[in-house]
Amino acid sequence: MNYVSLAIKHQPFQTKEEMNRAIKSHIGEHGPQLSDTEVEVIHLLSRYACKYPGVAFLKNDTIANLIDKSRRTVIRVLNKLVEYSIITRLENMRLQRGGNGANLYIINPTVTQNVTQRKEAENAEVPTESAPEVQDEPLSFKNINKKELKESLQVDGCHLKNSYREFKKLVYCFIPEKTFFYRLYRLKSTCVVECA
Numbered sequence: 025m026n027y028v029s030l031a032i033k034h035q036p037f038q039t040k041e042e043m044n045r046a047i048k049s050h051i052g053e054h055g056p057q058l059s060d061t062e063v064e065v066i067h068l069l070s071r072y073a074c075k076y077p078g079v080a081f082l083k084n085d086t087i088a089n090l091i092d093k094s095r096r097t098v099i100r101v102l103n104k105l106v107e108y109s110i111i112t113r114l115e116n117m118r119l120q121r122g123g124n125g126a127n128l129y130i131i132n133p134t135v136t137q138n139v140t141q142r143k144e145a146e147n148a149e150v151p152t153e154s155a156p157e158v159q160d161e162p163l164s165f166k167n168i169n170k171k172e173l174k175e176s177l178q179v180d181g182c183h184l185k186n187s188y189r190e191f192k193k194l195v196y197c198f199i200p201e202k203t204f205f206y207r208l209y210r211l212k213s214t215c216v217v218e219c220a
Contacts, residue, residue, distance in 0.1 A: 027116075027126070031076035034114070034130050042133075043070060043077045049134040050110045057108070064091050065101050066110065069129050078133075081116075081126040102129075 037043040047070050051063060058066075068090055073080035088098045105111045109132055116125035 027081050027128075030114075030116070030128055031079040031081070034128065035076045035079050036130060036133050037077035040074055040077050043073065043131060046078075046131060046134050050108075050132075053134070054108050054110065059101075061091065061093060061097065062101050062104060065098070065105065066131075069111065069131060073129070073131060078131045080129045080131075082129065083124075083126045086126075 037046070047066060051058065051066065065087065068087060069080045069082070072082055084095050084098050084102070087102075088095045091098070093101075102111070102113060106113055112130040112132055114128040114130070116128055117123070118125045
């Protein structure tokens with residue numbers, strides 16, 4: 025997938041003005057926690073996110089050269105911006121020559137920006153004298169009969185006949201080490217036996 029189609033697909037804003045309002049809101053909301061370098065990176069991303077508002081394609085080295093900081097500092101700053109949900113980072117792989125392409129940075133819209141004011145209902149229901157009945161006693165584990173709980177947790181052994189094959193099929197593709205896999209299966213088996 026090329027950069028243009030990715031940008032169009034992930035474009036969060038319709039205009040640059042919406043993007044600028046979101047950036048001001050993010051900086052206002054997280055201002056005390058953001059360093060000068062982080063604010064500088066936000067402004068840099070916004071400058072490169074004008075053609076498709078909210079979407080910028082930059083490599084970490086390019087950002088580092090543009091703000092005169094080290095690559096490691098840029099990575100740290102971008103991770104912090106992702107942590108604060110100011111931006112979203114999508115890593116891109118080049119298909120033709122292989123290797124990492126430029127990352128796609130999406131400036132997130134603010135939550136308050138998407139909230140609209142609620143209008144009064146025109147045909148509001150007239151309040152009634154009788155309120156709906158509410159159960160007085162809150163649900164709690166103390167109220168559950170222990171005997172009923174044990175009966176509901178009884179495990180029927182008929183569905184466990186092929187459990188090893190299914191467990192192996194499910195887990196073995198993620199954990200190719202046999203010894204660790206066998207330990208997991210033993211642990212699973214003991215848990216099933218204890219529950220029964």
